[in-house]
Amino acid sequence: MTTATTEINPADTLRMTVYASLSAALIAAGAYMAIPIGPVPIVLQNFFVMLTALLLAVRWGMGAIAVYLLAGVCGLPVFAGGMGGIGRLAGPTGGYLIGYLPMVLIIGLIVEKTDKRMIFDILAMILGTIILYTCGVTWLKTVTGMAWSEAFTLGMYPFLIGDAVKIAVAAPLARSLRPLIRQAETLKI
Amino acid sequence: MNIIEIKNLSHRFANGEIGIDDINLTIREGEFVVFAGMNGSGKTTLFRHLNGLLTPSGGSVILDGISVADDPKRARRMVGMVFQNADSQIVGETVYDDVAFGPENLGLEQAMIAQRVSEALHAVGLNAHADKRPHLLSGGEKRRLAIAGILAMGSRVLVFDEPFSNLDYPGICQVLKQIVSLHHAGHTILIATHDLEKVIFHAQRLIFMKDGNIIQDGAPDDNLKEAERFGVRTPCATHFGKEPISWLT
Amino acid sequence: MADVTAFSYLTGASALHKMDVRFKLASMILCSLTTVKTQFAGLFFLTLVLGIILLYIRFPLKTLIRELRYFSVLLLFVFIARSLSAPGLPFIKLGFVTVTYKGISDGALVCWRLLNIVFTGLIFVATTRPSTLKTAVEWWLKPVPFIPEQRVAVMISLMIRFMPVILEQARETADAQKARGVENRKNPFYRLKKIALPVLIRTFVTADELSVAMDARCYTEKRTSMKLTAGKNDWLILGGVILLCCLMVV
Numbered sequence: 001m002t003t004a005t006t007e008i009n010p011a012d013t014l015r016m017t018v019y020a021s022l023s024a025a026l027i028a029a030g031a032y033m034a035i036p037i038g039p040v041p042i043v044l045q046n047f048f049v050m051l052t053a054l055l056l057a058v059r060w061g062m063g064a065i066a067v068y069l070l071a072g073v074c075g076l077p078v079f080a081g082g083m084g085g086i087g088r089l090a091g092p093t094g095g096y097l098i099g100y101l102p103m104v105l106i107i108g109l110i111v112e113k114t115d116k117r118m119i120f121d122i123l124a125m126i127l128g129t130i131i132l133y134t135c136g137v138t139w140l141k142t143v144t145g146m147a148w149s150e151a152f153t154l155g156m157y158p159f160l161i162g163d164a165v166k167i168a169v170a171a172p173l174a175r176s177l178r179p180l181i182r183q184a185e186t187l188k189i
Numbered sequence: 190m191n192i193i194e195i196k197n198l199s200h201r202f203a204n205g206e207i208g209i210d211d212i213n214l215t216i217r218e219g220e221f222v223v224f225a226g227m228n229g230s231g232k233t234t235l236f237r238h239l240n241g242l243l244t245p246s247g248g249s250v251i252l253d254g255i256s257v258a259d260d261p262k263r264a265r266r267m268v269g270m271v272f273q274n275a276d277s278q279i280v281g282e283t284v285y286d287d288v289a290f291g292p293e294n295l296g297l298e299q300a301m302i303a304q305r306v307s308e309a310l311h312a313v314g315l316n317a318h319a320d321k322r323p324h325l326l327s328g329g330e331k332r333r334l335a336i337a338g339i340l341a342m343g344s345r346v347l348v349f350d351e352p353f354s355n356l357d358y359p360g361i362c363q364v365l366k367q368i369v370s371l372h373h374a375g376h377t378i379l380i381a382t383h384d385l386e387k388v389i390f391h392a393q394r395l396i397f398m399k400d401g402n403i404i405q406d407g408a409p410d411d412n413l414k415e416a417e418r419f420g421v422r423t424p425c426a427t428h429f430g431k432e433p434i435s436w437l438t
Numbered sequence: 439m440a441d442v443t444a445f446s447y448l449t450g451a452s453a454l455h456k457m458d459v460r461f462k463l464a465s466m467i468l469c470s471l472t473t474v475k476t477q478f479a480g481l482f483f484l485t486l487v488l489g490i491i492l493l494y495i496r497f498p499l500k501t502l503i504r505e506l507r508y509f510s511v512l513l514l515f516v517f518i519a520r521s522l523s524a525p526g527l528p529f530i531k532l533g534f535v536t537v538t539y540k541g542i543s544d545g546a547l548v549c550w551r552l553l554n555i556v557f558t559g560l561i562f563v564a565t566t567r568p569s570t571l572k573t574a575v576e577w578w579l580k581p582v583p584f585i586p587e588q589r590v591a592v593m594i595s596l597m598i599r600f601m602p603v604i605l606e607q608a609r610e611t612a613d614a615q616k617a618r619g620v621e622n623r624k625n626p627f628y629r630l631k632k633i634a635l636p637v638l639i640r641t642f643v644t645a646d647e648l649s650v651a652m653d654a655r656c657y658t659e660k661r662t663s664m665k666l667t668a669g670k671n672d673w674l675i676l677g678g679v680i681l682l683c684c685l686m687v688v
Contacts, residue, residue, distance in 0.1 A: 014657055017589055018649040021596035022604070022641050028597065029604040035633065037626045047634065067593045074463070074571050075563035076598065080508075085559025086470040087509070091552055092516050143548065144519035162626075169630045173638065180642050240654055262656060270654045277647035280655075282569045282598045294656040299665050324602045338655065 016060045019181065023052040023064040028071070028078035040158045045080065046132065047166040049100050050107060050125050054174040055181050058108030065100045072097070095139025096132065103128040116178070118171045125167045190253075192218040192346060192377055193239065197248035200234055200401075208234035209401040211248070216379070218253075218345070221372050223388055223409070224381045226398035227420035232381035233273075235398070236348050239379075240268040252346075266295065268346045269339025273354060275331040284310070284326070284334055285319040291342035302341075309341040313367055329360030333367055346377040353387050361387055365436055385416060386424045390435040397421065409433070452495050453671060454565040459574035461672040465679040466562040470555045472683040480686035481550045487682065488557040497564055509556055513549045520545030568598055573664040588659050596648075604641055611636045 030045035053061045072078045075085045079097065089097060110124035133156045141151040193216040200208035209231040216222060224232045237243040238250050241261035250257040250264075257264040272278045281287030288309050292302040310316040313333040318326065323334060332352060339347065349368065353361050369391050372378045380388055389395065389409050397405040397412070397419040404419065405412050413433070416423040426433045454462070473484065492502070521529075524541035531537075572591040579587035612633060623629060 011653070013589075013659075014652060015646075015649045017593060018596065018645045018652065019642070021593040022600055022645045022648070024593065024597045025600040025604050026638075026641050028601045029608060032605060033608055033633075033637075035626065035629050037624065037629060042626060042630060044630075044634065047630070051634075051638065063593070067590060067597060070575065070590070071594055071597055074575065075466075075559050075566070076568060076571075078597075078601070085556060085563070086467065087552055087556035087559050090470070090474065090555055091509070092512055144516050145523040145544065146519045147523065150519070150523075165626045165630060169627055169634065173631065173634060176635075177638055177642065180639065242650060242654055265654055265656045270651075272647065272651055272654075274647055276603060277644045278651040280596065280599065280648070280652060282595050286569050286595065290652075291655045293661040293663075294658050296658075296660060296662055299662060302662060322602075323599070342655065 016056070019056060020060045020064040021067065023048070023056060023061075024068040024071070027052065027064065027068050031078065031080035038161070040162060042162045042165060043080065046096075046100075046129075046163070047170060049104065050128060050166065050170050051174060051177070053104040053107035053128065054111055054121055054124070054170065055177060056108075057112050058105060061104040061108045062101060065104050069097060069100070090143075092140050092143045093136070094143075096136035098139070099132040099135030102135065103132045106131055116175075118175060121171045121174055122167060125170060129163050129167070190218050191215045192253050194251040195235075195238075195248070196251070198235070198238060198245050198250060199247040200238065200243060201246045207401050208243075209238075212401075212403055214396075214403060214406075216377065218377055219372075219375055220394060221378045221392050222380070222394045222396060223385065223392040224379065224396050224398055225383060225385055225416065225419070225421045226381075227383060230398040230420075231401040232398055233350055234401070236270065236350060236379065236381060239346070239348060240264045240270060242270075266342055267344060268348055269342060269344030270348045271332065271335045271339065271350065271352060273351045275328070275335045278335050278338070279323045279331065282322065283319070284315060284321050284323055287323055287334060288337045288341045291338055295342065305341045305343075306337075309337040312340055312371075313337045327360060328356045329363040332356065332360070332364045336364075336367055336371075340371075344376075346379065347371060348379045348381075350381050351383075352380060353382065353384065362436060365391070369437070383421055385413070385421060387436050389413065389424055390433045448495065448497070448564045450495060450565065452565065453675070454491070454495060454561070456671070457565070457675060458666050458668045458672040459566055459570045460577050460666055461668060461676045462562060462566060463571075463574045463578065465676055466558050468679055468683055469558045472686050473551050473554045473558070476551065476554075476686045478547065478550075481547075481554060484554050484682070484686055485550070485557070488554065488561065491561055492557065495561065495565055497560070502560070505560060506556070509552075513552060516552070517545040517549050520548055569595070570664070570666075573666055576663060577666065586659060588661060588663065591663070592659075592661075600644070603644070604637070607640050608633070608637045611640075 027045060027048045030048040031043070033044040034041040035044070049065065052064050056064060068078060072088065073086055079088045088094060107124040107128040110120055110127070114120035137151045137155045140146070140155040141148060144151070146154070193214070195212055195214040198212045199210055202208055212235065224235070226232055234243065238245055238257070239252075241257045241264045244258070252264055252267055255263065279287050280290045285306060288306045289302050292305050297305070307316065310319060313336050315330065315333055315337060318330070323331065326334060336347070352364055352368065356364065365387060368378060368380070372391070382388060392409050395407065395409040395412055396403055397416070399419050405415065413423060413427050424433045469484070473481070476484065521537050521541035521544070522535060524538050524544050526538040526540035529537045529539050529542060572594040575594060576587045576591035579585050579590055615632060620629065620632065
């Protein structure tokens with residue numbers, strides 16, 4: 001059964017379309033999944049965003065994020081807290097959502113340009129996280145009119161430990177999941 | 190008339206493992222055939238050659254005169270397939286959308302699609318659920334939805350891979366009833382299973398597979414008793430020397 | 439489970455329900471964008487209109503409160519931050535914190551704008567069947583170059599279809615692990631890995647099966663799209679929305 005499935009080769013585009021769609025669904029579901037450890041629970045959403053970038057690379061990774069955001073803009077309850085719509089992008093936390101796009105771009109680019117060694121994956125995720133917070137905190141500051149120091153205290157510092165955990169777990173996971181994805185040939189497009 | 194003709198069909202997987210080995214088989218239009226065998230005996234692999242999902246390493250499959258390899262699109266229209274896991278077969282956000290998926294791929298006119306969808310949903314008795322989200326259907330309803338999805342494409346041959354797995358008793362009855370009525374409506378039915386109990390009463394032909402080969406092919410009455418030689422449990426009734434009975438009575 | 443995935447669509451037959459989704463989507467986005475530039479008078483007027491619409495489509499109060507629960511925390515946060523950070527005439531002084539008049543009016547303005555955007559979104563979602571939404575998105579993306587609009591439509595519908603499936607699988611996985619005492623392990627690395635790996639593997643296996651099943655059903659990107667037909671009413675409503683938006687900005 002499993003051997004039969006992996007043998008079949010539906011058109012690459014179809015397979016990647018399905019991977020990207022299900023990654024978008026996974027990211028949406030990730031908003032509702034949290035591990036209740038420590039003062040700030042670890043929400044799985046940006047963890048899945050990083051893995052999507054590591055596994056699907058630039059083109060399909062960005063596609064997954066774009067579809068996710070588009071669905072949210074149209075009002076489907078895919079953002080954390082359930083309430084979707086443009087209001088969430090315009091609201092104080094909107095920058096963390098829009099920021100997924102450049103985040104996936106940078107992680108995907110690094111993954112495509114390097115040889116998938118774990119050290120590069122980790123580096124990519126650290127850079128991606130920095131970009132995500134740049135977008136998120138800047139937007140938070142703009143909407144709320146807070147000072148930079150306050151914006152950082154509220155919008156970044158409490159999450160950094162969780163993010164370190166996510167990066168540390170995502171790197172080995174990506175390594176064991178990559179064979180499942182069979183994307184080697186697709187990357188060359 | 191033979192609707193399916195399989196000639197010397199072999200399939201070897203990329204890792205060198207043999208999936209099926211030199212199979213020859215003909216199936217007449219309107220036949221109800223059960224393929225039995227242990228997991229890994231090649232049933233699924235064989236089925237996936239019927240609509241070109243797998244490309245053979247050797248041999249060919251001819252559907253109503255035309256080879257699958259020559260026209261895979263036609264093969265996929267003609268042979269509708271219900272997969273083991275209905276949940277990963279359902280594509281649409283609503284029941285209606287899912288049934289419309291196939292006809293939309295065929296590029297049919299909107300009005301034609303609506304007609305086909307409503308016919309298919311009527312055939313499986315899900316017309317009242319057209320706007321429901323598939324995720325909320327019961328197991329039996331999901332499987333019937335998958336059947337409606339292929340009916341809407343106008344498939345003449347219906348192929349079922351373990352259609353009763355993970356279903357409760359009412360679910361099994363629903364699906365079985367559906368399959369039997371589709372057979373009466375003239376469809377050719379192919380079922381792969383390792384559990385003969387539920388379906389054998391309605392079958393006209395029973396084929397045993399083992400290690401990628403067909404090792405027994407005949408009327409259920411003749412070869413049912415030998416089932417356990419091939420790793421398949423014989424139905425209870427046969428054990429007690431009686432005729433199999435239908436699950437629908 | 440059901441509360442998370444129940445999209446807040448309300449069955450109904452109001453003029454908004456019957457409206458062409460393309461027009462409705464455009465109206466919603468137009469409204470939301472102009473709101474960002476609107477001052478108090480305009481906001482008051484818009485809220486009035488939106489309030490009447492909410493009543494007209496019989497939006498249940500309970501759902502409204504539930505939907506706004508999370509967002510109101512964000513709004514409160516924005517309000518407090520704004521009122522503390524703006525310079526100007528002090529309203530009250532508490533220790534070293536100064537709340538200014540300008541801060542309060544600034545905060546109120548921003549919050550009111552956001553609230554209006556959320557109301558607009560709620561009305562849209564409540565009157566739009568999720569399955570027709572992708573058709574509208576597909577139509578609007580058609581003139582955009584380099585974006586395969588039909589693929590996007592398929593992706594959106596697959597996403598809507600599989601989000602609850604993935605959540606359910608994740609819940610199953612989490613329950614199975616709880617049953618085996620995973621909560622005794624406080625190591626976050628361990629916990630994250632143990633929950634993520636099975637969820638990811640199942641998702642990608644589902645993806646593999648799904649792409650085979652789609653292939654078996656002749657999947658192609660040159661598919662029939664749903665037809666939407668615009669009537670006189672759609673143009674009228676859109677015209678009204680444009681007029682409203684112009685009024686609000688002025």
